[in-house]
Amino acid sequence: MWDSFYEQFITYDGYKLVLQGLQNTMVIALLGLVIGIVLGTIVAVIHVAGTRSKVARVFAAVGDVYTTIFRGTPIVVQLLVFHFVIFLPLKININGVWESVIVFGLNSGAYVSEIMRGGIQSVDVGQLEAGRTLGLSFTVTMLKVVFPQAVKNVVPTLGNELIAITKDTSVAGYVGTTDLTLAFSSLASNDYKIILPYIFLALVYLVIVIIFTVIIRVVERRLRKSERRS
Amino acid sequence: MKEEVKRQLLASDAYAEEDVSVAARLARGERVALIEVENLTKKFGDLVVLDDITEKVEQGEKVAIIGPSGSGKSTFLRCLNVLEDPTSGAVYFEGANLVDKKVDINLHRRRMGMVFQQFNLFNNMNVLKNITLAPVHIGLHDLRKTKAKNALLRFTNLFRSAANKKTLLPVQTSAKKIREDAKQNALRLLARIGLADKANVYPSTLSGGQRQRIAIVRALAMNPKVMLFDEPTSALDPEMVGEVLELIKELADEGMTMVIVTHEMGFAREVATRVLFMDGGKIQEQGTPQQIFGDPQNERLKDFLSKVL
Ligand SMILES: Nc1ncnc2c1ncn2[C@@H]1O[C@H](COP(=O)(O)OP(=O)(O)OP(=O)(O)O)[C@@H](O)[C@H]1O
Numbered sequence: 400m401w402d403s404f405y406e407q408f409i410t411y412d413g414y415k416l417v418l419q420g421l422q423n424t425m426v427i428a429l430l431g432l433v434i435g436i437v438l439g440t441i442v443a444v445i446h447v448a449g450t451r452s453k454v455a456r457v458f459a460a461v462g463d464v465y466t467t468i469f470r471g472t473p474i475v476v477q478l479l480v481f482h483f484v485i486f487l488p489l490k491i492n493i494n495g496v497w498e499s500v501i502v503f504g505l506n507s508g509a510y511v512s513e514i515m516r517g518g519i520q521s522v523d524v525g526q527l528e529a530g531r532t533l534g535l536s537f538t539v540t541m542l543k544v545v546f547p548q549a550v551k552n553v554v555p556t557l558g559n560e561l562i563a564i565t566k567d568t569s570v571a572g573y574v575g576t577t578d579l580t581l582a583f584s585s586l587a588s589n590d591y592k593i594i595l596p597y598i599f600l601a602l603v604y605l606v607i608v609i610i611f612t613v614i615i616r617v618v619e620r621r622l623r624k625s626e627r628r629s
Numbered sequence: 630m631k632e633e634v635k636r637q638l639l640a641s642d643a644y645a646e647e648d649v650s651v652a653a654r655l656a657r658g659e660r661v662a663l664i665e666v667e668n669l670t671k672k673f674g675d676l677v678v679l680d681d682i683t684e685k686v687e688q689g690e691k692v693a694i695i696g697p698s699g700s701g702k703s704t705f706l707r708c709l710n711v712l713e714d715p716t717s718g719a720v721y722f723e724g725a726n727l728v729d730k731k732v733d734i735n736l737h738r739r740r741m742g743m744v745f746q747q748f749n750l751f752n753n754m755n756v757l758k759n760i761t762l763a764p765v766h767i768g769l770h771d772l773r774k775t776k777a778k779n780a781l782l783r784f785t786n787l788f789r790s791a792a793n794k795k796t797l798l799p800v801q802t803s804a805k806k807i808r809e810d811a812k813q814n815a816l817r818l819l820a821r822i823g824l825a826d827k828a829n830v831y832p833s834t835l836s837g838g839q840r841q842r843i844a845i846v847r848a849l850a851m852n853p854k855v856m857l858f859d860e861p862t863s864a865l866d867p868e869m870v871g872e873v874l875e876l877i878k879e880l881a882d883e884g885m886t887m888v889i890v891t892h893e894m895g896f897a898r899e900v901a902t903r904v905l906f907m908d909g910g911k912i913q914e915q916g917t918p919q920q921i922f923g924d925p926q927n928e929r930l931k932d933f934l935s936k937v938l
């Protein structure tokens with residue numbers, strides 16, 4: 400068993416495929432989350448500001464439709480729809496990794512918008528009012544006062560989102576992107592001995608998630624310390 | 630002679646029909662008070678919280694607002710700087726109707742300080758930054774605006790003949806100077822309240838009394854024309870009420886115009902030049918502290934005073 404795995408992995412350059420898969424998985428997860436944070440934050444702010452004007456209300460409604468759709472359908476289905484219904488017919492020819500980045504970004508944006516909305520609402524409304532009574536605009540008060548506090552409140556939840564999206568990327572192979580799962584699967588399918596590749600696959604995800612968990616804890620502790628600083 | 634009588638009649642007619650609304654008085658160039666509230670009504674859903682209030686605050690006045698819980702005192706105060714959007718009516722501050730959506734509300738709010746029951750210091754900033762945030766931001770914003778206008782002028786001047794060139798707007802300040810001035814001003818204000826050593830600490834490490842005094846000087850850093858206080862001592866431990874009231878009294882003695890919602894009747898009696906008693910969304914009675922506390926007329930006011938005094 401070991402011998403054939405070793406052969407697959409080293410002699411037939413299987414490790415290159417796995418490294419490629421690891422890289423793609425990380426790119427999709429991290430870039431996807433970055434896009435998700437930007438998008439989700441915008442949607443959340445528009446929603447919070449939604450009652451202020453008619454234009455904002457229209458945008459808020461658009462945001463609601465977006466979050467409903469992306470939270471209401473499985474990520475695999477979203478990938479398939481984007482691949483076969485949007486990208487292929489429109490002859491948009493982009494690298495499968497970027498295609499996944501876009502879909503995972505949109506998907507995560509829907510979740511992050513809910514997280515951010517909660518984060519913003521967890522900041523006492525008095526903070527916004529204090530800024531406004533000093534003559535600062537809504538936007539400036541949001542950026543300088545409300546946001547930094549909201550972000551502090553949502554770091555743990557955003558950490559969970561990072562872990563979730565990392566594991567979710569395992570379905571990117573459905574549209575032919577070589578992620579970790581697809582890489583290990585192709586090792587397995589080259590051989591009757593399928594046990595080891597899948598065990599290693601599981602271990603790699605586990606290690607990634609543990610590393611992320613540790614990083615998130617450190618960030619959290621840093622943030623909490625800065626608040627107590629005297 | 631006949632002509633004379635006719636003219637007098639006309640004049641008295643005109644007088645009888647003279648429009649005394651703030652808008653009309655402003656149009657005639659007449660003086661209006663610092664704050665004039667006109668037919669102010671505020672509803673939350675079906676609940677009428679402010680019921681057609683017309684009132685004014687003259688420069689230099691110290692107006693105390695008293696009344697039972699839920700009578701609309703906070704809402705009234707928050708309508709003065711349109712933190713709460715009135716359902717109908719107008720709020721004039723320095724002759725500008727703040728309810729008018731075309732008015733740049735941020736410009737006017739700079740000149741109205743507000744102090745909350747819950748202090749509302751910015752939790753994510755140290756004390757110094759709390760005080761300098763708004764002055765620095767607004768200073769830099771204005772500077773950028775002036776510079777942008779000058780750039781435009783310079784560009785359009787290229788197409789003007791030498792005689793027609795427009796002069797640039799004066800720029801006497803710099804970003805660095807704005808920051809430094811704001812800092813010095815903040816430190817001066819902190820020294821005044823004896824908290825100079827707290828400039829670099831975060832609000833969470835301060836006592837309620839210290840936080841509230843810092844909230845007050847944060848508002849003062851904008852050089853406001855009027856200060857609005859909403860129960861500034863109600864969230865404080867009893868031993869800290871004194872230091873905050875002392876600071877407010879100092880401001881009053883320096884001539885600051887103020888409107889203060891308070892449950893501290895002793896303070897209202899001592900500092901206020903006029904007391905308003907609110908109940909059921911209306912100003913039921915008003916007068917000097919002597920009149921309100923010494924010789925109340927309104928039954929509800931008598932009832933209220935018998936409970937709180
Ligand atoms: N945002 C809001 N939405 C709905 N109702 C509100 C809102 N703000 C205030 N109210 C209601 O309006 C009424 C007046 O409230 P307000 O806070 O002005 O009273 P107050 O005189 O300041 O009372 P207190 O002495 O308790 O501070 C209350 O019945 C309150 O429940």
Ligand SMILES: [Mg+2]
Pocket residue numbers: 702703704859860
């Ligand atoms: Mg109140």
